[in-house]
Ligand SMILES: *[C@@H]1O[C@H](CO)[C@@H](O)[C@H](O)[C@H]1NC(C)=O
């Protein structure tokens with residue numbers, strides 16, 4: 393079915409049937425039974441967001457009726473919140489193909505432009521710092537996965553790790569990461585928080601973890617909603633691996649599909665993908681020198697922390713011995729974000745706060761690489777295609793969360809770890 397959604401997406405543009413279009417359906421479950429039914433949809437549909445009281449499901453105009461009548465039969469409320477996603481994608485595509493010659497911090501940028509801007513930033517490094525751009529590895533299609541480092545070149549200095557766009561279509565996360573870099577670059581010795589965060593920590597930023605997927609979403613309108621990498625699978629009609637289900641942490645257990653056609657396909661084995669291997673290697677190398685990993689995703693307004701998977705001994709969400717401490721930090725982050733625009737941000741371990749998932753990169757970071765704090769902020773928005781005016785607010789929120797989480801980490805009660 394998912395297969396057919398993508399297939400229809402392709403023929404939707406190729407064929408004459410212009411009335412066929414992508415729509416976004418919100419479903420509002422009230423009972424566990426209804427939630428259970430909606431969970432089953434994840435196997436066959438592209439569910440963009442799910443929480444206790446809301447599921448966002450991508451559908452085509454020709455198959456939406458089937459689901460609507462099925463929901464109606466069960467008495468589950470729903471609403472079409474976007475009746476023509478193609479229109480939004482087309483608008484975005486047209487805006488961005490106007491081919492400006494410069495990198496635009498207030499809009500989305502292609503991979504070439506992003507990599508050029510990273511070099512430019514490094515060339516204009518903050519006085520007293522050492523900046524570099526390196527490639528931490530190559531993607532399946534041999535694109536470099538580039539990292540910008542702003543450091544003092546002192547051995548074993550503590551570092552903050554920020555990454556974005558593990559899932560190809562989550563463009564707002566990359567744009568948010570660039571605003572953060574720019575904020576750091578422009579405000580040393582101007583803003584005391586920035587000054588202190590640069591004086592104390594190196595910054596490692598990977599704005600595009602999944603360059604193949606990102607390139608693919610930019611290629612043409614019909615690719616915009618791609619999530620996975622571009623891996624060729626056992627089913628050639630269903631390429632791609634969900635890089636956030638592929639890491640070597642409880643791989644292949646809960647909440648990750650073994651079906652290559654699923655949006656949450658985990659890959660053929662733990663860390664089968666070169667992107668995963670590259671990140672894991674860096675995480676392991678830096679280890680506990682990283683005070684916090686912040687891995688940006690979209691969307692939903694969550695500050696998620698490890699762990700994501702079900703403990704097979706207890707059949708409940710796995711809770712680390714320091715779960716109370718990491719939750720304290722997540723609370724500090726989410727509370728700070730809420731104050732920026734008076735919004736609501738849920739926070740907590742990924743497994744119990746959204747849904748179980750295994751093979752998550754941040755779980756690997758904490759469990760296998762010894763990084764003490766890890767967060768997956770799910771940024772604002774109700775679609776992967778958002779107006780560029782969302783970039784600045786997203787930056788303000790995420791920056792507030794990062795500042796507050798690091799402040800909380802620094803004030804760790806000197807109890808056990
Ligand atoms: C085109 O799509 C519409 C709306 O989904 C559908 O009802 C119709 O049967 C399709 N027509 C063709 C020729 O496929």
Ligand SMILES: *[C@@H]1O[C@H](CO)[C@@H](O)[C@H](O)[C@H]1NC(C)=O
Nearest residue numbers: 491492493494495502504505
């Ligand atoms: C990428 O964006 C830049 C503008 O920032 C533009 O000049 C260039 O043509 C674009 N490259 C591709 C491959 O689309």
Ligand SMILES: *[C@@H]1O[C@H](CO)[C@@H](O)[C@H](O)[C@H]1NC(C)=O
Nearest residue numbers: 532621622623624633665666
């Ligand atoms: C993507 O899939 C290919 C084919 O499985 C795989 O080899 C590669 O490691 C994965 N990465 C991506 C981005 O697909």
Ligand SMILES: *[C@@H]1O[C@H](CO)[C@@H](O)[C@H](O)[C@H]1NC(C)=O
Nearest residue numbers: 642643645701702703704705
């Ligand atoms: C689940 O249990 C099996 C054996 O009981 C063990 O080998 C495996 O590592 C466990 N998986 C996790 C994620 O704990």
Ligand SMILES: [Zn+2]
Nearest residue numbers: 559562689690
């Ligand atoms: Zn994501």
